[in-house]
Amino acid sequence: MSTATSARAEASVWQRIGWFLKRALLMELSIYASIGRFVARRPAIGPGARGFGFHRPVMTILMIFIVLSAVEIPIFDLIVHRWPAVRITLLVLGIWGLTWMFGLLCSYLMRPHTVGPDGIRVRAGLETDIALSWDDIASVARGLRVDESKSPKIVETDASRTLMLRVNNETDLEIELERPTIVRLPGHGAAGGEQAVTAVRIWVDDPVAFMDEVRKYI
Template identity: 50%
Template sequence: MSPATQTPQTDPSRTRALLARGMGIEKIIYAAIGRAIARRPWKARDAKGFHYHAQSFAALIIFIVLSAVEVVVIDLIVHQWLWLRIPLLIFGVWGLVWMAGLLCAHLMRPHTVGTEGIRVRNGLDLDAHVTWDDVYSVGPKNRNHEPKTPSVIDDHEGRSLVMSITDQTNVEVVLERPTTITLPGLPPKGGEQVVDRIYLWTDEPKGFLDAVREHIG
C-alpha cells in the first residue's frame, strides 16, 4: 500500500504516536505512585494545587478492590495449571497496580494556579497551560454537559476546552484572545487546539478563585 492510499488507521506515524502516548501514560501511572509515596504532587513550588477527584474517588477505590479480589479468585481457579496461572497472575497484578496508579495520578496531578498561570489537568496526561497574559477573567460558572462531551467543543460562546467531572464544570476561564493549547492524543481531538475559554471542575472552586485573585486581582 502506498503512502497516498494509507488510511489514518494504518498510517505508521499514527501508530507510533499512539504507542508513544501509551508509554507516556504508563510512565505517569508509575511516577504517580512514587510521588504519592513521597507526597510530591506535580506542581511548581509557588503554585497552589486544586483537586478534582472527590466525585470519582469512591468509584476508583471500588475498582481497585474489585481488581484485587479478581486476582485472588482467578489465581485460585487456575492454580493447578502453572502455564496459565503465571501469565494471568502477571496480568492481574499489572492491572491492580495500574488502577492504584490511576488513583495516585488523580491525587498527584491537580489543577494548579501560580506565577506561571493556570494548568488544567486530568488523572492521566492532559496538562493544558495558559499564562496570565492569556487570561481575561476567571469566575464561577456551573454547567452541565452532555455525556461523552469531547474535550473541545464549539458552541454559541466560541470554542472551549471542557475538563468535566461527571459531566459537570464549575469554573470558567475566559481568555483574552483565541489561544493555542496542546492536548494529548492525535488530531482532530488532540494536538494543538485553539480555544476561547476553558471550563473545568475543581472540588475547591472558592480556593481556586481566591488563588487566581492573587495574580490578576
C-alpha cells in the first residue's frame, strides 16, 4: 500500500471518528434540550401548528427501562459501597443512564409531528426532523403497514422511493410528495445524509385527528 493510500485511509478513519463524536454530542444535547422543554412545558410546535404524538407503541418499554434504571442505582450502590472508586463510577453511570432514558422519553413527548400553516413536520428519534411544505405534498392517506424488523429505512421500487419512519416496525400514514424531494437524515452512507424521496411513511398515535388537521390545508 502506498504512502498516499495509507494517509487517505487514516484520514478517513479520523473523519469517521469525528462524525461519530459530533453526532454523539448532538444527541446528548438533544436529550437535555428535551428535558428542558418538558420542564418548561414547551413542546417543539410552531406558531399556529398542532402536534401529534407518536410515542404510544414505545411508551410501556420506555417506562420499564426508566424504572429499572432507577431501581438499579441503589442496588448497585449497596453492593459496591465498600469500594469508593467503583461506587462513584457506577453511581455516575447510573445517573447518566437514567437521565438519558428520561430524556429519550421527553424527546418523544416534546418533539411531536406537527401540522400547521407551513406544512407537515415529521420527526423520529432524537435526530430526524423533516419539514415538508404544502407545495411539496401531493396527498396524505391512512394505511397501516407492518414491516419486518431491521427493514431498510428507504424502500425503493421502480416508481417510488419511500422514507420509512417506523415506530415498532409500524407506520399508519403515507405522505406522497409532488416530486422527488431532498430530505436530510442522520448519519452517513446509503441511508444517511441528503436523500431524495418521493414519499414518507410515519406512525401517528391518532391518525384520524391528524387527517382532520391536514384537511384544513389541502
